[in-house]
Amino acid sequence: MTADTPSTYTQPEATEAAFYAAFGKLDIVAMRRAWWLSDQISCIHPGGKLLRGRNAVMSSWEEIFRAHEPPTVDYRLIQTTRDQNLVVHTVEERVKSGESDRHALVLATNIYTLVDDSWRMLAHHASLPLVDPRPEPQPPLH
Amino acid sequence: MTADTPSTYTQPEATEAAFYAAFGKLDIVAMRRAWWLSDQISCIHPGGKLLRGRNAVMSSWEEIFRAHEPPTVDYRLIQTTRDQNLVVHTVEERVKSGESDRHALVLATNIYTLVDDSWRMLAHHASLPLVDPRPEPQPPLH
Numbered sequence: 001m002t003a004d005t006p007s008t009y010t011q012p013e014a015t016e017a018a019f020y021a022a023f024g025k026l027d028i029v030a031m032r033r034a035w036w037l038s039d040q041i042s043c044i045h046p047g048g049k050l051l052r053g054r055n056a057v058m059s060s061w062e063e064i065f066r067a068h069e070p071p072t073v074d075y076r077l078i079q080t081t082r083d084q085n086l087v088v089h090t091v092e093e094r095v096k097s098g099e100s101d102r103h104a105l106v107l108a109t110n111i112y113t114l115v116d117d118s119w120r121m122l123a124h125h126a127s128l129p130l131v132d133p134r135p136e137p138q139p140p141l142h
Numbered sequence: 143m144t145a146d147t148p149s150t151y152t153q154p155e156a157t158e159a160a161f162y163a164a165f166g167k168l169d170i171v172a173m174r175r176a177w178w179l180s181d182q183i184s185c186i187h188p189g190g191k192l193l194r195g196r197n198a199v200m201s202s203w204e205e206i207f208r209a210h211e212p213p214t215v216d217y218r219l220i221q222t223t224r225d226q227n228l229v230v231h232t233v234e235e236r237v238k239s240g241e242s243d244r245h246a247l248v249l250a251t252n253i254y255t256l257v258d259d260s261w262r263m264l265a266h267h268a269s270l271p272l273v274d275p276r277p278e279p280q281p282p283l284h
Binding site: 040042044046047048049050052078079081083084085086088090092107109111113122123125126127128129130 | 182184186188189190191192194220221223225226227228230232234249251253255264265267268269270271272
């Protein structure tokens, strides 16, 4: 752990910043730190299946980090809903691959939970809006 | 409102059951009732953009309901995280279009909030796992 990476996130916004910074730097140690140390965590990458538990989620990030050049990751917090120990963020991500010039827009629902006075990521559900302007894919999957 | 459709959902599981029943019956009145009567609601359909606010979300369901035959909708609650006024559900949906024989698997994050002693849907984020076994699409969108 480096001096500029706190192990305690007193606000979920700090956890989120750490999460996206870790993604942008392909820093698996920082990525691990942003998530709750629990098998209750879950992650759905864009187009991906449901990953549950610490091993499955972290292995997926390790695989992503091994395979790619550092991307440019921008994000915008669109909405936050806060309860005592649970926070829901709706986030718009703009990810530019290290190998590409194009930005991809990704929508994410990020869930944080308060554990030992620190907010940790509990779940990350990301998806790609289709470029196709039709409101729904066929057949109706809602 | 019919006698078998309560306007108060004392548990988020009841709201969820009402939400999926409304989808299966293309019942827009029941669908409206399952959601929080607030512009803080949001919805991301599979492959869809972010819809925010009561009008945008309900218009999308009206459009879906107008366009299709009633689907068969099965769902399985995989994980629940509960706080005082906020509940997060990870759900696996199996949707069979009225016009098709094939089931589509959809992953959903459903968020419920407690309003006036009734749990209402605050957010629904649904996505389609790709059939492609690659763990990540290219370029890396994580």
